[in-house]
Amino acid sequence: MRQVAAVGVGMTKFGVSEKTSVEMFAQAALEAIDDAKIKIRDIQALFLGNVFGDFEEGQAVMAPFASSYIGLPHIPAIRFEGACASGAIAVRDAIMWVASGYYDIVIAGGTERCSTMGTSFATRVFGMGSDSYYEWPMGITFPGVFALIAHLYSSKYNIPLPRLKEQMAQVAVKNHDFGSKNQLAHFPKKIKVEDVLGSMMIADPLQLYDCCPFSDGAAAIVFTSYEAARKLTDKPVKVIGFGQGSNGSITHQKDITVIEAREKSAKEAYAMAGITPDDIDICELHDCFTIAEIVATEALGFFPYGEGSKAVEKGLTGPAGKVVVNPSGGLKAKGHPIGATGAAQTYEIVKQLRGECGERQVDGATTGMTDTLGGDLCTVCNIIYQKGW
Amino acid sequence: MRQVAAVGVGMTKFGVSEKTSVEMFAQAALEAIDDAKIKIRDIQALFLGNVFGDFEEGQAVMAPFASSYIGLPHIPAIRFEGACASGAIAVRDAIMWVASGYYDIVIAGGTERCSTMGTSFATRVFGMGSDSYYEWPMGITFPGVFALIAHLYSSKYNIPLPRLKEQMAQVAVKNHDFGSKNQLAHFPKKIKVEDVLGSMMIADPLQLYDCCPFSDGAAAIVFTSYEAARKLTDKPVKVIGFGQGSNGSITHQKDITVIEAREKSAKEAYAMAGITPDDIDICELHDCFTIAEIVATEALGFFPYGEGSKAVEKGLTGPAGKVVVNPSGGLKAKGHPIGATGAAQTYEIVKQLRGECGERQVDGATTGMTDTLGGDLCTVCNIIYQKGW
Numbered sequence: 001m002r003q004v005a006a007v008g009v010g011m012t013k014f015g016v017s018e019k020t021s022v023e024m025f026a027q028a029a030l031e032a033i034d035d036a037k038i039k040i041r042d043i044q045a046l047f048l049g050n051v052f053g054d055f056e057e058g059q060a061v062m063a064p065f066a067s068s069y070i071g072l073p074h075i076p077a078i079r080f081e082g083a084c085a086s087g088a089i090a091v092r093d094a095i096m097w098v099a100s101g102y103y104d105i106v107i108a109g110g111t112e113r114c115s116t117m118g119t120s121f122a123t124r125v126f127g128m129g130s131d132s133y134y135e136w137p138m139g140i141t142f143p144g145v146f147a148l149i150a151h152l153y154s155s156k157y158n159i160p161l162p163r164l165k166e167q168m169a170q171v172a173v174k175n176h177d178f179g180s181k182n183q184l185a186h187f188p189k190k191i192k193v194e195d196v197l198g199s200m201m202i203a204d205p206l207q208l209y210d211c212c213p214f215s216d217g218a219a220a221i222v223f224t225s226y227e228a229a230r231k232l233t234d235k236p237v238k239v240i241g242f243g244q245g246s247n248g249s250i251t252h253q254k255d256i257t258v259i260e261a262r263e264k265s266a267k268e269a270y271a272m273a274g275i276t277p278d279d280i281d282i283c284e285l286h287d288c289f290t291i292a293e294i295v296a297t298e299a300l301g302f303f304p305y306g307e308g309s310k311a312v313e314k315g316l317t318g319p320a321g322k323v324v325v326n327p328s329g330g331l332k333a334k335g336h337p338i339g340a341t342g343a344a345q346t347y348e349i350v351k352q353l354r355g356e357c358g359e360r361q362v363d364g365a366t367t368g369m370t371d372t373l374g375g376d377l378c379t380v381c382n383i384i385y386q387k388g389w
Numbered sequence: 390m391r392q393v394a395a396v397g398v399g400m401t402k403f404g405v406s407e408k409t410s411v412e413m414f415a416q417a418a419l420e421a422i423d424d425a426k427i428k429i430r431d432i433q434a435l436f437l438g439n440v441f442g443d444f445e446e447g448q449a450v451m452a453p454f455a456s457s458y459i460g461l462p463h464i465p466a467i468r469f470e471g472a473c474a475s476g477a478i479a480v481r482d483a484i485m486w487v488a489s490g491y492y493d494i495v496i497a498g499g500t501e502r503c504s505t506m507g508t509s510f511a512t513r514v515f516g517m518g519s520d521s522y523y524e525w526p527m528g529i530t531f532p533g534v535f536a537l538i539a540h541l542y543s544s545k546y547n548i549p550l551p552r553l554k555e556q557m558a559q560v561a562v563k564n565h566d567f568g569s570k571n572q573l574a575h576f577p578k579k580i581k582v583e584d585v586l587g588s589m590m591i592a593d594p595l596q597l598y599d600c601c602p603f604s605d606g607a608a609a610i611v612f613t614s615y616e617a618a619r620k621l622t623d624k625p626v627k628v629i630g631f632g633q634g635s636n637g638s639i640t641h642q643k644d645i646t647v648i649e650a651r652e653k654s655a656k657e658a659y660a661m662a663g664i665t666p667d668d669i670d671i672c673e674l675h676d677c678f679t680i681a682e683i684v685a686t687e688a689l690g691f692f693p694y695g696e697g698s699k700a701v702e703k704g705l706t707g708p709a710g711k712v713v714v715n716p717s718g719g720l721k722a723k724g725h726p727i728g729a730t731g732a733a734q735t736y737e738i739v740k741q742l743r744g745e746c747g748e749r750q751v752d753g754a755t756t757g758m759t760d761t762l763g764g765d766l767c768t769v770c771n772i773i774y775q776k777g778w
Binding site for chain 2: 061081128260264375
């Protein structure tokens with residue numbers, strides 16, 4: 001297998017869009033192609049993450065329409081679905097097709113238009129990302145799962161719930177601080193701990209500002225071999241590792257504060273990259289809820305189990321932290337167009353490693369990681385990138 | 390890239406099932422694993438085609454549940470969706486992950502439970518495989534598209550419609566003849582030309598027996614490197630070529646009797662295999678409608694354009710034909726559990742090349758091809774297999 005590099009990235013503004021999922025993806029893809037300084041016709045295949053296009057717009061088999069919209073009607077175009085990890089899974093697969101030598105230039109990404117669904121219908125549809133026979137009929141929703149995680153985290157590590165809630169609120173404050181510097185973010189505004197603790201209760205102990213929004217948006221990345229990348233750009237970003245892990249329904253999880261799919265995925269990615277968690281400078285991870293960010297930083301190995309919430313208090317995931325987590329604003333402030341999220345994480349890491357993030361730029365970052373979670377803890381995908389110059 | 394082989398196959402009976410999609414896939418997968426004489430834990434990743442699990446059973450992100458059900462909760466598990474070509478696309482991707490050297494043993498396949506939807510709802514949902522903005526709102530359904538193809542074929546090649554209808558009926562008769570010898574087929578019964586011509590009109594000129602059924606079912610294949618395969622079995626079946634092609638909405642097709650996605654896909658597969666259409670002994674192709682089989686045999690290069698329907702009359706696609714088409718009974722008689730169909734085609738080709746098809750065995754077949762069409766002509770995937778001993 002040969003080395004692969006990201007040579008171009010594109011992303012729409014996240015929020016509420018009048019555009020279709022295919023149109024949003026085409027916009028992001030054309031920006032990525034332009035950024036890569038390649039011709040559209042150089043692209044040999046398309047890899048697209050999308051979760052609920054059929055519910056949102058009556059559109060299944062979205063990938064060939066996406067390739068058609070960017071002027072490449074005949075190239076292989078594949079849709080990947082792994083709930084909220086769909087975009088990341090598409091990116092990982094695209095990387096393999098280039099690594100294998102079969103393709104030289106491909107485009108990957110994700111798109112989603114959540115806003116078409118309305119609130120009530122969205123709860124039912126997104127619930128299809130849980131086990132439809134053993135979880136959903138019990139009435140458990142995603143906020144419910146993460147509320148359970150928060151309660152278990154509090155009791156297991158002997159952190160009183162009021163203190164944990166404050167730590168969780170600090171995750172939201174940090175991510176909105178970052179997001180306020182990201183013009184593409186859904187909610188680019190700063191918030192305070194009091195805003196979180198004063199917001200509507202969603203699933204005790206999670207309040208409204210502990211939860212990410214659902215958004216419309218798309219992101220795309222052009223990948224080439226690293227050798228080809230060096231001819232296209234003086235700032236190629238290398239893929240140095242990736243991993244993916246699964247877990248069945250949450251009834252099979254030994255301890256829902258320890259997401260086994262993530263442990264497996266991250267271990268694979270670190271081994272492939274030949275690095276340890278200490279080598280990661282920046283990480284875009286899956287903060288669908290504030291507690292989700294805390295437990296993710298533990299399974300990824302940044303902090304020992306039970307130390308993640310304290311790390312937030314100490315600022316260890318902030319702008320000057322040990323590892324800067326979610327400099328884009330994360331799902332919390334940037335928004336969460338579910339099928340696009342994994343690709344948008346790669347967008348941010350590439351932009352950061354190239355030093356193009358303006359006010360939210362993390363100085364000196366050379367190694368960055370993405371982390372995307374799908375379903376009720378059932379799919380995780382990680383990708384590690386490094387400055388290639 | 391290294392050579393890849395299919396070393397084990399499994400398939401449920403197609404029809405109406407009380408089992409869930411995940412249960413059906415697990416059944417097929419365990420049969421394939423048993424057939425491959427490997428241990429379950431040897432499998433490193435799972436690739437699953439499924440189209441409408443969310444509409445059928447409220448189940449998105451099906452792949453990790455499938456891996457969990459076969460006792461491998463933590464391996465990477467990916468769902469692919471390309472409408473009716475989903476299973477084939479999953480298989481093609483699995484082959485690449487082994488060809489690249491990243492994985493040594495993987496399982497791929499597809500599953501679908503169409504029967505949960507009922508007739509009226511099925512028409513709306515399956516319509517999501519067409520372009521949701523420029524096709525579906527015009528009221529065009531899949532039978533409608535293939536009816537248009539039949540009319541255009543008739544006028545373009547100056548074949549009077551009554552004669553073409555008889556030729557189309559002969560496709561159904563042939564496939565039911567084959568299907569009557571396949572115990573796993575949804576409709577294992579023989580029919581006559583008069584049965585087709587006397588059946589209910591669906592979309593003029595397509596009558597009921599010109600149309601395949603929607604079915605429940607699953608199929609799975611274990612792939613390894615060819616080198617490893619030779620240690621596992623004395624009958625490894627080699628993958629010698631694959632291709633995939635796309636097309637946007639049918640408004641972009643120059644001539645719907647010439648499916649460009651298929652031309653592109655087949656050309657790629659033949660080039661990779663280093664063979665021509667004349668080298669194909671057996672082909673499992675996408676006969677969702679009788680006219681679909683006729684136009685497929687042309688785009689695949691078995692017969693010149695305009696000669697496909699006459700080839701059926703002459704028996705050139707029958708048991709003693711130039712190329713034996715759909716010896717399994719095809720979608721027409723075997724059934725069409727949409728996400729499983731591409732994988733079931735590989736099941737049949739592997740069984741045929743190993744000489745394990747009993748009454749419907751095609752003697753002397755050494756090279757076989759699969760052909761799967763998804764959406765309104767928008768995705769085609771082909772895979773070519775060869776006897777490896």
